[in-house]
Amino acid sequence: xxxxxxxxxxxxxxxxxxxxxxxxxxxxxxxxxxxxxxxxxxxxxxxxxxxxxxxxxxxxxxxxxxxxxxxxxxxxxxxxxxxxxxxxxxxxxxxxxxxxxxxxxxxxxxxxxxxxxxxxxxxxxxxxxxxxxxxxxxxxxxxxxxxxxxxxxxxxxxxxxxxxxxxxxxxxxxxxxxxxxxxxxxx
Numbered sequence: 001x002x003x004x005x006x007x008x009x010x011x012x013x014x015x016x017x018x019x020x021x022x023x024x025x026x027x028x029x030x031x032x033x034x035x036x037x038x039x040x041x042x043x044x045x046x047x048x049x050x051x052x053x054x055x056x057x058x059x060x061x062x063x064x065x066x067x068x069x070x071x072x073x074x075x076x077x078x079x080x081x082x083x084x085x086x087x088x089x090x091x092x093x094x095x096x097x098x099x100x101x102x103x104x105x106x107x108x109x110x111x112x113x114x115x116x117x118x119x120x121x122x123x124x125x126x127x128x129x130x131x132x133x134x135x136x137x138x139x140x141x142x143x144x145x146x147x148x149x150x151x152x153x154x155x156x157x158x159x160x161x162x163x164x165x166x167x168x169x170x171x172x173x174x175x176x177x178x179x180x181x182x183x184x185x186x187x
Contacts, residue, residue: 006030054146064152066090070145070171079141085166090151094133102133106151108163110134115166121158122168136166142182145171 002020007013011032020026054069061067066088082100086093094102094110102110110133115122122134148167150157157165 004028004030006032008032010034057146057148063150063154066147066149066151068147068149070141078137080137081139081141081144081147081168082136084141085136085147085149088147088149090164091149099137101135101137103136103166105149105164105166112160113163113165114158114161115168117168118170119167134166139168143170145169 002018003015004018005013005015011034014030014032016028016030018026018028051069051071054067054072057067058065068084068088078099080100082093082103085091085103086100090106092104092107093100094104103113104110105113113133115134115136117139146169148169149164150167151164153161153164
């Protein structure tokens, strides 16, 4: 009778008794395990991601509408929403001195598009050019939770938004859990 011990790196050693007679072979299976493989019960908690909500709102919209969550923004250059909006389908940009300051929807001039913040119409009146376009670079990207771009007019829209409308929904403290601190560093 012999005691055989099997070892392997990262696993717990196992010992077993083996009886053998002269001139015979003995086979014994040893199952190596580790306590690492036996996990305790754990619970994964998470908040509903804003991107999933944006996709649902787009799917349930009664018209042609894009809804994008701030989860999809990533890093927005210069915190200018125009840098993000220009990548949305059907939206183009107008620049001044390298900064995106007006957006066009479906190719229609910016003074024929409406921009609202939380459903309240934003004031128009560009200081760089003499038109009624909303200067999108005046609203920091950090304040926005979702962007809704409506490309097809609905009866509740003003008649001066022929191209479409952009609704910027701001972030709310009621949507967040716990404390949160954000910062930007640049040179």
